[in-house]
Amino acid sequence: MSLFCRYSCTFSRPLSSASILSLLRRCKTIRSLEQVHPHIIHKGCEQDAFLITEFISLCIAFSSNLSYPTSLFERITQPNIYLWNTLVKGYCRHSSLTNSFWVFSRMKVALDVTPDKYTFPPLIKNCANSLALREGRVLHGLILRCGTDCDVFVGSSLIDFYGKCKEIQCARQVFDGMPVRNEVSWTAMIVGYLNYGDPAEAKNLFDGMAKRNVASWNAMISGFVKLGNLKSARHLFDEMPERNAVSYTTMIDGYAKAGDMESARMLFEQLVEKDIISWSALISGYAQNGQPTEAIQMFYRMQFSSVKPDEFIMVSLMSACSQLGCLELAKTIDSNMHGSSFDLRRVHIAAALVDMNAKCGNMDRASTLFEEMPTRDIVSYCSMMQGLSIHGRGLQAVALFDRMLKEGLVPDSIAFTVILTACSHAGLVEEGCRYFDSMVNEYSLEPSPEHYACLVDLLGRSGKLKTAYELLNSMPVKPHAGAWGALLGACKLHCDLELGEEVARRLIELEPLNACNYVLLSDIYAAANKWLDVSLMRLQIRERGLRKVPGRSWV
């Protein structure tokens, strides 16, 4: 029996305001609040500003939907300052800057109320998060006129605002002018300097703080992590008197971004109360560092804790699955995503779903999801093209690239890598050369070693072995082994013994331990009936203790 049914039985006798208040305070969801509402009406408390403020406050905490709290507010004939401030806060948290200012302007013309020190902080915070410098300055002017500039909350939010907008001088002016400062004001100032790119001044302030709390330490650690200075970050982490989940997560993420998953994992295991963000930092770290199996293992471990996965974690999981190309897992994740409350139209989720299905070989599903996307960007196009390319559908990839251009999207360096690879896999020589040409001449993009490798492959396949060889020797960037390997493959295809020997020599210099290079050369000798050389190559492979790793696939 729910909490409310007990009271509903005695509905004829209205509850006292105090009982309604205690009911309100036990509410955990917007649903339960809706069940308390009739009691407020029954008691005739609809105009009770205190109760309604509490009610609206809870609505805002539980849901981002403002229509319900707004309709309650509109029924109040003369809202007091508490009610106005609560409504402003709700709009600041859940709506646009324009709408927040709209509520604020209504408040300013309302009778009997004047904006006070409680009104401004949420509005300034909203400006800070939107980097709305002009609007924030207007508020600052009003704050000075209202005389609320001495309040520590108002001052702290102004410091944060100017800091986020990189107006560090203004932030410092507010900071220096404050009659009373607390840890929040100091931390906001420190973060401002870190964000501005002045870690020395940040550290200077941090060292000068009379009283630091865990957030001030975390801010300083996060600053060092963002600068890539893991040593200093770890030093502070070890030095701080007490640590919370944020401290650990900041360090874990720092190690993960630096590719040091071992240290990340070690700290993660030390963290007693693992929250969703710490799980996410570790799982995404594994996924981004090419350790998909570990990412998936950690995901399964998380399922046994009380933490429920959110969209960040699901995107990492899908990325890990893509790397493995595991179709079964992809199907499971896909169906779970559809049965869940995740908003699949959100770009990054939709893109991850397309990418996972494409890389795992479910092209039909990927294609459906791709077409259903509300907007398609370069990333989602690249996922589809790469999927088509992996599965040998080069012509379709080319068609998709052209469609992307027609949609007005401008291809970047990665998009060209994808389409050139697709062309080279599918042997689309003409198309590939055309794309390479347009990348350099139309889009003025500097070709990378990968782009050159694709071009070498394309030239080689079409029999232009000499051109490809000259390209490799004259290109402005240092060719990687893949480019030489592509040419060696082409030499084998076109039975060019002389060039094959030369290319293999260069390649073996670059990668003396890769058995494939020796095998390719021995294949070329075999095709030319030079059996003595074939056996010499095999002897070399044995003598050097090399073994060809057999190709394998997860699909």
Place this chain on the structure above:
DNA sequence: TGCTCTGCTG
């Protein structure tokens, strides 16, 4: 009379 505001993590 009570209730409303600020800084650090994926």
